[in-house]
Amino acid sequence: MTVSTTSSAVLPPGLVVAPQAPDLLVPVKVRRGVFGFLRNNPTVAIGGTILLILVLIGIFAPVLWTVDPTALAPAKRMRPPSELSWFGTDALGRDVYSRVMFGARVSLTVGLSVALLATLAGLAIGLVSGFVRWADAIIMRIMDGLMSIPPILLAIALMALTRGSVGNVIMAITIAEIPRVSRLVRGVVLSLREQPYVDAAVACGTRTPMIILRHILPNTLAPLLVQATYVCASAMIVEAILSFIGAGTPPTIPSWGNIMAEGRALWQVKPFLVFFPAAFLSITVLAVNLVGDGLRDALDPRMAKNL
Template sequence: MATASALDDDAVTHAVRRRPAWRRHPTVTAGLIILGLVCAMAIAAPWLASIDPTALSTAKRLRPPSPEFWFGTDMMGRDVWSRTLYGARVSVITGLTVAALATGIGLLLGLLAGFDRTIDAVMMRIMDGLMAIPAILLAIALMALTRASLGNVIIAIVVAEVPRVVRLARGIVLTLREATFVEAATASGTGFFGLLFRHILPNAVAPLVVQSTYIAASAMITEAILSFIGAGVPSSTPSWGNMMAEGRTVFQVAPQLVLFPGLCLSVTVLAINMLGDGLRDMLDPRLARRMK
């Protein structure tokens, strides 16, 4: 009986392992599909948009959703569907760029802090000071010193997000430095760069990739907040934050002006968080073994 039970367990385990990757990690699949649709929508905005998103038509103000205007029109007669499509470009560019820059800069600074005690003592005090300020307030302060533009918004959000990546990368390096395989590599005469790129960096990639997804989601929300309060991209640029800021004054009359861009932002952020959770489960060896 025991042998038969063991064979059954092996058969079940083998069947589970043979399942397609998209079935083993449904959150990653769902997140990628939604993000793919949003990115495709942003790239194809010039072809999908029915009207120029900046074209004014005072005779067609505050039109409800209809076959002519799928998402209705705003207070100036601009097509909300077209503006929503072009607003996806701002959010996608902001999220991807901030995630790449913040992760790259934070990884470099975290590696330096984890290997050198002098750099660690100075750098981490600076990072602690930056982290003492809420990220949105720090971004607002930085935007107040510059003119409104997408590039300045990205820089402001990167400065606010880098300290969190630095602390994560530093903690990973400090943990890996005590690992047996790193001590063995050091004893065998492996140089600093060999130790860094051959042993430390590959083991630090997985948690940083997961962190970068959350940074992308946070960057999209921060950009929308900055645009909503008038401290982000110029008001002439279609963005989901600008659209919600303009629509709030007539929300009771035309709630779709806030509903549609807000729904797009929520779905996009949800997809990124689903992707991050799925990647965490996929890249964590302990969780991966449980799911097999």
């Protein structure tokens, strides 16, 4: 028998209806879309904003009140920061502000390119190594051999075999970063291939490439995306080190590493020669790391926040 709780209903004698219990849980308003994601993850928003500003600086460097970064002006050499030269001039009279603005292009290009190439190559190697058992021992021994060499030394050795250019720097750093990405992907795949849904797909006769594409690959994207941000930050630091020691981009191409290398002999008396490119490099690496930390917190279900 169904009993109505409305006031107009007539209840049988002796029947008491319990009052409706109040809601104990406050309804959660789920914010969707990009702005909702950024509001729920302020670390990603802060780091992404800084990184976006730096990318815009690199793109629009020619119109940001800059001059030719390679133009020599001996009469203006070693001038401190002023309203005519915001970051001062170097030993050859070149405008440091213009060189720093154009140098953002090199660092961001190297960082993003290395992150993309190393992530794609490491993903392919890690998927094959983690799911194909007979290829695991062969591939991982090669990766272990590359990982036994410090990345900066491996990059220096590779650059010694080629001439200095941005493309060669990207390839050298990419080769040094691939083993770390492949190791991460392999570890994730090793845990995923033991899951019941993978066993079910194998029992149904699904081919190995289809299992990797449908069941393994989607579950590796979250940790891979976080790792890509750290690879990007590491690549920018390695590029600055290579340029600083003269093994990276040629001196004709302004980069933050080159600018610091040219000013290191005079930094005690003219600290602005090193301070400004070092500050921009530090801020860029910090922004990338903030994005990586925020993505790790957002994509990890154990640390996810329902705000």
